[in-house]
Amino acid sequence: MFCPALWPLPSQAEWPFNSSVEVPLVIETPTCPVSALLLEAPRPVAGYVLAHGAGAGMRHPFMADVAAALAAVGVTTLRYQFPFMEAGSGRPDSPAVAAATVRAAVDRARGLLPGLPLVAGGKSFGGRMTSTAAAEAALEGVRGLVFLGFPLHPPKRPAITRGDHLDRVAVPMLFLQGTRDDLADLELIRSVGDRLGTRATVHEITEANHAFAVPKRTGRTAADVIVEIAATTAEWIRTLPR
Numbered sequence: 001m002f003c004p005a006l007w008p009l010p011s012q013a014e015w016p017f018n019s020s021v022e023v024p025l026v027i028e029t030p031t032c033p034v035s036a037l038l039l040e041a042p043r044p045v046a047g048y049v050l051a052h053g054a055g056a057g058m059r060h061p062f063m064a065d066v067a068a069a070l071a072a073v074g075v076t077t078l079r080y081q082f083p084f085m086e087a088g089s090g091r092p093d094s095p096a097v098a099a100a101t102v103r104a105a106v107d108r109a110r111g112l113l114p115g116l117p118l119v120a121g122g123k124s125f126g127g128r129m130t131s132t133a134a135a136e137a138a139l140e141g142v143r144g145l146v147f148l149g150f151p152l153h154p155p156k157r158p159a160i161t162r163g164d165h166l167d168r169v170a171v172p173m174l175f176l177q178g179t180r181d182d183l184a185d186l187e188l189i190r191s192v193g194d195r196l197g198t199r200a201t202v203h204e205i206t207e208a209n210h211a212f213a214v215p216k217r218t219g220r221t222a223a224d225v226i227v228e229i230a231a232t233t234a235e236w237i238r239t240l241p242r
Contacts, residue, residue, distance in 0.1 A: 051126025
């Protein structure tokens with residue numbers, strides 16, 4: 001795959017690791033270097049290696065808003081691009097390429113955030129590729145997985161086969177799922193959670209769709225949903241074994 005040149009980076013002496021400024025980074029992957037953004041919480045208690053979905057990259061407003069909300073509750077994030085997004089391709093990477101990218105991002109996070117407990121996961125495709133990697137072999141240093149809308153099946157084609165690999169994930173998992181998500185029938189995602197037992201926590205966001213948008217009739221705003229996602233994630237991380 002062709003990967004374009006990345007933007008120039010500041011010297012390490014200029015990196016504001018202890019500020020709320022997003023720091024641009026590069027992560028070396030087996031396919032090609034990919035861009036990343038580190039957003040450190042002012043008083044970090046954990047780190048989240050956060051992957052984007054199939055349709056939009058790490059700079060999408062949803063990704064940026066989630067990262068900012070997480071920073072406010074003590075969770076530092078490392079967002080990163082998959083090679084296909086770096087190259088401007090509309091076709092997602094193969095599971096093998098995506099899983100290798102997840103591992104590279106986790107390794108980079110471990111180096112950047114020594115001593116912080118780590119979780120990994122992401123939005124839709126990014127979360128599923130993270131769990132795919134974790135099912136193949138444990139992600140070193142990662143204590144749990146956080147899914148922002150796990151894509152259990154294609155729209156209008158309910159099934160649970162895309163969740164079969166979750167049986168091989170050894171760490172706890174948090175599923176943040178909208179109750180109107182057309183890529184995860186609510187009863188099916190509940191059944192997957194039940195099957196995984198104590199390893200799974202399913203948190204339902206009422207009336208949210210796969211993009212976590214909610215109807216106006218709910219009286220809730222996009223910001224309300226982002227706050228719920230961040231607060232729930234931070235609270236769940238605190239329950240993980242040390």
